[in-house]
Every structure is written in structure tokens, then in C-alpha cells.
Amino acid sequence: MNLVLDNISAGYNGRKVVHGICATFQTGEITCLLGPNGCGKTTLFKAILGLLPSSGKILIDNKLISGLSRKERARIVAYVPQIHIPPFPFTVSDVVLTGRTPFTNSFSPPCEKDRQEVVKAMELLGIEKLGNRNYAQLSGGERQLVLIARALAQSPKFLIMDEPTSHLDFGNQLRTIKLISQLAGNNMGIILTTHVPDHAFMCATNVAALYNGNIIAHGKPSVILTCEVLRKMYGIDVDIVQLSGGRCLCAPSYGG
Amino acid sequence: MHGVFKVELLYSCQLKDNMKNITDMILKMTLHSKTKTKQDSKGALVIVLAGAALIIMIFAALTTGRYPVSMTDIFDIISGRLHMGHKSTDGAADLVLFSVRMPRILAAIFVGAALSGSGACYQGIFRNPMVEPSLLGVTAGAALGAALGILFSASIAEIQAMSFIMGLTAVLITSGMSSVVNRKGDSTLAFILCGIITGTLFTAFLSLVKYTADPDSKLPAITYWLMGSLATVNMKDISVSGVLIIAGLIPLMFLRWRINVMAFGDEEARSLGVNTAAVRVVVIASSTLMTAAAVSISGMIGWIGLVIPHLARMIVGPSFPVLLPASVLMGAFFLLFVDTIARIAFPIEIPLGILTAIAGAPFFFFLLAYGKRGWI
16 A cells, blocks of 8 residues: 655744655665654654645645545554543553554444454554553553554554654664564554654664755655754754674764 | 241342342343453443432432422322322422423423533543633623523523523634634644633623623522522423433534544544544534523523533543433533522522532542543
8 A cells, every 4th residue: 555645835823834745655665764853753643643724735645635535544544643641541451542543433333343453553562551550640651552553543554753762762763773674564454653763773664854845855764864964954963883793873974 | 036037038038149140131232242341331331320320310309309209209290290180189389390390400400411511522632621601701691691681681581592592602703713713723722722712702791791780680580590599490491401402412422432532632543534623513513502501591500511521531431422411411410419409498488609619629529639630
């Protein structure tokens, strides 16, 4: 399955933040969206999710996404927001169960089958023991896993993740990246944003470099993430160091 | 001696067994699968217990009061009414039961259920546990309507109608203003701020009406209305308000899962396939209808819409499919309990609004201090 953005422009109050974005995402691939703060990453995500009005076409397997109902769309594209705390002390099961909303009738709560799907999604991520815990009292890493479990309960084809590694400690960042690779291995299409180009080198099939609302480079990380592109996006000089295993690391130059 | 003790022991064992069987049965009914969480089964149990407590409270309230009516009298009168030929033995008891106590009991149940249920819905939809039904100006509007009705010497039915209509008007004004203010999409904040504008404005108008009202007759009447009471309700008021309250409650019961999802914020709810704008309109309209219908027959009764949803949330958790029915039942029980106290405890009847505040304030403090809370 593929998700195609054809000339997408979107913004707030008539002011366009992203202009004429064209991109193709495949299931089983990881696309990493890189760019400085305010470059339009979140705006682009909102446009894909239908949370913002946008011009241009979004196609899923050559079918217009605007022709789908909100629920049909939610069964294809799931959203993993940044870690947050809801205003009420929901249990982990409550939170994951909301992922089954696109499968429920508009006037009824989820049913038995939905609860089974929730258990499955939680088992897949190894958090089935957290079911009765208060979501607000979990650690950041656990909360991230709960939000991913909720998205998996939607059984989507594409997962849109808004900075899944921010707010996480060093170890959990890596575990999340590994998890993302596993999910892509199960034929899920993943689009994520990150502020750490190293993460793109680790897991991304493709990188899209977003700058001032335009994609300035798009392709394999080893090809796209050059010193020039990184300097243009972030305004700093970066050395790209290749480790003996072949993986690349970014080392920003610092002071004298 | 020995024998009696044995029998008693046997009896108490049987009772214990029976109780165990009943709780097992309830648990089995709710726990028919492994996937149900502890919280779900606890929630179902609490709902059953709250329903049972409400029924017991109804009978307690029927037998309580200045005129003595025993449980056997009640069953005699009811069975007398059921068998048309059979004439009731005690006409006075019949009158007390059906014309005095029953309307008040029903009113307490409807008003308590409406205020608590709409409070829970407002808290869910505005994602704020500190919100209560008066948020969007419905009570301020209802108060102004009632005050105007009293000022113009309207009948009780007309006063209720004016209070109901002004309550709805206030919320319509709030919604109208918030749709003008809200250009960016954070409609929740716009709603709350515009509710403050409407509330302040209507309260100022209310003060104006009080200022111009005759201080010997009209002003006390308005003041007493504002304190809240169920002393003057009759069956006709209740049938109208009851239908309106049920009409408001039905869509809320159907949408209770969507309200749950909306507690995670608009964008997440929309990405999960919820039509948030439609759900918000229906929930606000239904909750407002319930509150306006309740306030129009009871006057100002504060605290229930804030405290009872909190209590319910602490017992059954925040998941709305369970929280809403639990809030409704507990609100009905609480107001019926307080109103029964109001009828009998003091030589003169204390207005309900005063009692709910006096009972509610320390109760809320204890909830905050010792209850398990998740939002701080």
C-alpha cells in the first residue's frame, strides 16, 4: 500500500506553512522527517491526518483520502502524538482501548472483540502487565509504549509519529528506534519526525529534509544527509563520521 | 440456649453464603471474559449497588416525615391502588404519599441525576475536572428568568418556563460568542471564557431585577428561589422536567464512549475517527437541557454537579461508559438523601442549596485530601 502526497499546501488562518509538498510513503518503509523548529513538520502531519484543511491531493493506493470517512481514514493512518498527560486518571487499558474507536458504532462503546485486540496490541509491546495502572503515573518510556499500543490497536497501515524519541532517556530512545524498525518489518509504513539525524541514519529507509515549508531533499539517508543539507536546515556546521560498522553519526562542530 | 445459638450461627452462615453467591453472580455477569479489567467489573458492581441504594433510599424517604407512614402502609396503599376495587384504608396516608412525598422524591431524583450527569459530561467535554454545569451560564440565565417571572407576578408554571428558556438562551449566547471568538480552533477555552462573560452579564441583570423588586414581597421570593428548594414541586412540573431530563440523558448515554475519547483532546479524538464538533454540540446541548430543566423546578442547587462526578470518578475511575451511569445514580441518591434531611431534621425547612453546600464543602475537602486523585 502507498500513501502519496501530491502538491500539498497547508497552514493556519490563510497563512501557508508548507507549500507544494510531494512525497510517496510505502508500507514497510520508515520515512524520517527532519527539519528545524517551525519548518512545518507538525503542520504536514496535521494535513495528512485531516486535522487541518489542505490543498492538493492525498492518495492511498491511488484513491483520494478525502473520499474516505473519518473512521475509514483512522483505520488506515494512525497517529502517535507526543507524550502527554490526559486530565483524568485513565488506566492504561482505557487509553489503549480508545484506539478501537474507529471500529465502533458511533453510538456504542467498544465490544469484547475490541478488548481482545487491545490485549494483543499490549502483548506485542510487552506492556500487558501495565493494564490496570494509572497512565499518568507511568514513566515517559512506558507512556510512549502505551501510545504506540493504542495506535497498533487501530490496526493501521501507516503510523505517523510526532517526535517519538523526544522526552525519552538515552536508552529508551534507542529502544523506540528498534521498535519502529520492527514495526516496519511487519509491513507497517512509518512516518516520524525527529530532531536527531543519528536516528535517521539508524532506522530510516528514506529521509525528507523539510526547510521553510519545502522539502529540500528526499531520498536515502546516506545520500541526503550531507553536511550541506544539515547546515542549511539547522544553520550549524556538522561533521558526519562513519563508524567502523558503516553507520553514520553526526557531530556538530563546537566552539574552537 | 445452645440450640438457639446454633440456629443463629447457621442462619448467619447461610446469609453469608447468600451474600457471597449474589456478589459472585454479579461478578460473573460482569466478568464473563478474561479481557475485562478489574476496573470494569468494579464499575458494574458499583452501578448495581448505587441502584440498590437509591431504591432503599426511596422507601426510606417515603416512610420519613411528620405524618407517620410505615412500610406496610405503603404496600397496602400501593396494592390498593393496583386493585382498583380495593379502597385504600387510610386516605390521609394516601394523600401524603402520592401528593406530597412522591413528587418531592421524584423531583430530587431527577434534579440530582441531571445536575450530576451534566456535570460529569461538562467535565469530560471541557477536559477539566474543575468544571460544573453552570460553566456556560445556564444557571445564571435560569436565575434571571425566574427572578423576572417573580417580578412580574407570574404563576409557578410560568416562572419555571421563563427560567428554563432563559437558561437555554444564556448558553446560546455563550455559544454564539465563542464561535465569533474562536478562530483558531481551541474552542474549549473560547467556550469557558465566553461562559464567564454571559454569567457575569446575567448575574448583573439579576442584581438589577432584585434591586428594583418590592423589598417586602418580591425580593424575598426571588432570594428564596435562588436558595433552591423542592418544597413546591407537583406532579405536573415533574412530568415536564422529567421528560426533558430523560431526553437530554439519552443522547449522552449513547455518546458516552465518544466523550471518553474526547478527554484526550480534539486532535487525538479526530485522528481516532471521532467527529468532535458534532459530539461537542450534542453533548453541550443535552447537558444544558438537563441542567435548565432541573434548575427551573429546583432553583439554585450548587455543588452536586461538581462534587458527585468527582466522587464517582474516585470510585469507578474516569472511563465514561461507567462514570456517567454511576454519576447519575449517585447524584440522584445524594439529592434525595439531602432533601429528606431537609424535610425532617429542623423545625423549619432549610433551603436545599444551603444544605448541599454545607454538606458538599467539607465532603469535597475530604475527597481532595484523602481520596485517590489523579489530576494533581
